[in-house]
Amino acid sequence: MSSPTSADRGRAVRARLLTAARELIGEIGWSAVSTRNLAQRAGVRAGLVHYHFESLPALLRQATIEGMRTTLDESAAWLSRADDPADGIEGLLTGLDRYAADDPESLLFVEAYLAATRDPVLHSQMAELMLAFRRDVAAVLDRAGHPAAEPTAAVVLAALDGFMLHKGLDPGLSAGTIAPVLRQLAAGTGRPGAATTEGEQG
Amino acid sequence: MSSPTSADRGRAVRARLLTAARELIGEIGWSAVSTRNLAQRAGVRAGLVHYHFESLPALLRQATIEGMRTTLDESAAWLSRADDPADGIEGLLTGLDRYAADDPESLLFVEAYLAATRDPVLHSQMAELMLAFRRDVAAVLDRAGHPAAEPTAAVVLAALDGFMLHKGLDPGLSAGTIAPVLRQLAAGTGRPGAATTEGEQG
C-alpha cells in the first residue's frame, strides 16, 4: 500500500537530484557538476535531469538556495536561543568547525558566492537570504546592547566565511583559536567583563 | 636592436598566458578556463599552451601562485610601512574595496582557495604563502603590543577574504562600514584610546 507511484517517485527523484547537487557542488565545484555525474550520484538516468528541471543551472540554483535557507534558518534559531550573543556566535563557529574539513557541504556556500557573481538570478536570491540573516545577527547584537551591531555583524559573518576558506589551507586553524577574538567582537568595545581574550588564547 | 626573437617571444607568450589565466580565473571561474579561451584571451594559438606549459592545471597553478605572491608581498610591505597596525589593515581593506566590484582579480584568491581544496600541489604552495603572510600580520600586531596577535591576525585575514565574498552579494557593503570594527580588532582588547568605533559607525 505504499501506493503513490508516479507522482511520488518523481518527487523522490527530484529530491535525490537536489541532494546530489549540493554534495557534488562542494566536492568537485559548481561548474564541474554535469548532468551525467549528477544523475549517477543520485542513482538515476541522465535524461531525468532535463525532464524534472528546466536546465542544469536551474537545478543547481534551486539546490543551493534550499540548502542555504535550511542552514541559515537553523543558525538563526540557534543564535536567538543563546543567552549571550557571544555564546551564539561561538556556537555557529564550532558547528562550522566540526564538519568543515570532512564535509564538503561547507564549501557549498563559497561555491554559491562565486556562482552568484556570474548568475544574476542566483545573485538576487542569495542576496535576499544573506541580508536577512545578517539583519538577524545584528538584531541579536543590538538587543544585547552592542554599540555597533550592524558593522559588527558584517565582520563576524565575513570572518566566519573566511574562516571556512582559510581552514582548508591550514588544518591548524581551529575554532578554538579564533573564538576568543570573535567573542571580544561580539561583546562590544568597552566592556572588559566580557573580554575572554585574557589568559587563554592560542 | 630589439633583436631577441625566438627565446624572447616565447617568454612574452608565457607571460601573456599567465596574465590571461589570472584574468579569466576571476571572470569565469577556475574550472571554466580552457586551453582555447585562454589562448584567445592571450592573443595566441591554442596549441601554444601545451608547448609552453606541462598542462592546463600546471599553468593555472603557476599563474595563481605568482599573482598571490605579488599581491601578498605588496600588502606585507604596505603593512610594515604603516605607523599603526590599524592604519595598515584599513589600508589593506580600502585597497581591496577599490577594485573588488569591478576587477575580477579579487576573485582570483577565492577561486584559488577552492581549487586548492582539490589540488594537493596548489594546496601546499598556497598554504606556505598564506602562512607566511599571516605570520607577518601577527608580527606587526605583536610589535604594537597587541595581547593576542596570532588569533587576531587569523580573524582579520578571514574577515578580509570574507568581506570580498560578501561584497559581491551586497553592494552596500563597503570598506567604510567595517573599517571601524577591524580597527578595534587591531587595537586589542582593553585600549579605549584606539576605539574609533564610537561616534561614527554606519
Next chain:
DNA sequence: TATCGTCTTGGTCATTCGCCCAAGTCGATC
C-alpha cells in the same frame, strides 16, 4: 478494458574539451 498523465528509458545531436603532433618559420651559429 481503454485511455490518460506522469515518469522513465536509451539513445542521438552538435559542441567543446585537453592533449598531441607533423610541418613550418626564423634568427643565431658555424
Next chain:
DNA sequence: GATCGACTTGGGCGAATGACCAAGACGATA
C-alpha cells in the same frame, strides 16, 4: 649558405558536455 634550436602553426584525436526526443512503463481514472 647550411645547420641548429626555439618557437609557431593548423589540424586532429577520443572523450565528455548540455540538451533533446521518440518510445515504453505503469498506476489512476473512466
